[in-house]
Amino acid sequence: MAEKTTNKGRKIIVAGLPRTSTTSLKKGLEVLGIGPCFHLGDPPAPIRRVKESAHVLAIKDTALRRQRLKQLYDEYGAVFEPPASTLVDDMLAIYPDAKVILSVRKDPNVWLASYKGLGMDLRSRAYRWSGYWVPGVIHSSNLISAWAAFYERKFDMAAKDVPSVELYHRHNAWVKDIVPPGQLLEFQPSMGWGPLCEFLGRELPAEGTPFPWVNEAAFLRNVIRTAMAVGVVIWLVIFGTAWVLFLQVPQRWIA
Known part of the structure; x- marks a missing residue:
């Protein structure tokens, strides 16, 4: 693997929604020597990063939000997932010459099934x-809640429609509309190294190097189930401790 670049080069913004093969793309960029990468879904994500990401995504003031985004991402060569992809x-206002990769799936219905296949809605009570009491649970819930609330406001969507096939199409159309010509690549791992290397100005990996394929869905499902358990x-x-302590209180104090 080539040496990783530093953040002195062009920033790479992966603008695809979660569950659009972003972890595979991250591994692919690393093979090309690009990094460090900021990806919350690539375990283990530090709880501090999840907390900061949730906070930034919830900021309504544009100037303050951009200031915090810069602080969050400045040291990274490539950034993935919310809040960057949202x-x-x-x-682009912070990094106007950034390269933007819109990670996509062949079928938006497959994408939606993949997203919902993670199981429990992290926004739920x-x-x-x-x-x-489990570290990271509230922060991850806050992040997904802020992510959903953003799209509800931006696209005037009902909470039940985030995520949805409609969200998939509207988000992707918005990204294509705002990224300047020449700075956007629509990509999925099945396209292989060619389009990605050409877009980023990188040499192709050694012949026979497969494009990474990573599916962390099972891991994430287990993390969610374990956290709940x-x-x-x-x-x-x-409650058991409280009950035992209650039984030890003299009855005359209760009466």
Whole structure:
């Protein structure tokens, strides 16, 4: 693998929605020597990064949001997932000469099934409360909640329509509309190295090097289930301890 670049080169913004093979694309960029990469879905993501990303995405003030985005991403050569893929216009204002890769799926219905295949909606009260005491649960829930709220406002969509096939089409159309000519590549791993290397001005990897294929869905499902299971155990311990302590209180104090 070639040496990684630094953030002194052109920023690469991967503008595709989550579950559009962004982890595979990240591995592909790393093979080309591009990095470091900022990708929240590539485990293990530091909790601090998830917390900061959730906070930035929820900021309404444009100037402050862009200031925090720059602080979040300046040291990285390539950035993926929300908030970067959601705030593409802000990112281009900060990095006007950035290369933008719109990661896509062949079929938006397959994309939607892949997204929903992760299981529990991280915005739900069940997820937030069951895993309340587990590090990272509230921050990940806040991130997805802010991500969904952004699209509800931007495209005037109902909460139930985020995610949806309509969101997929509207987001992709918006990205294509705002990225200057020559700075955008629509890409999926099945296209192979050629279009990506040409777009980024990189040499092709050694002959026979396959394009990486990574599907972290099973891992993410297990993380969500484990967080909820651990959270339930913690709640049981808390309530059990409280009950034991209550039984030890002299009855005359209760009466």
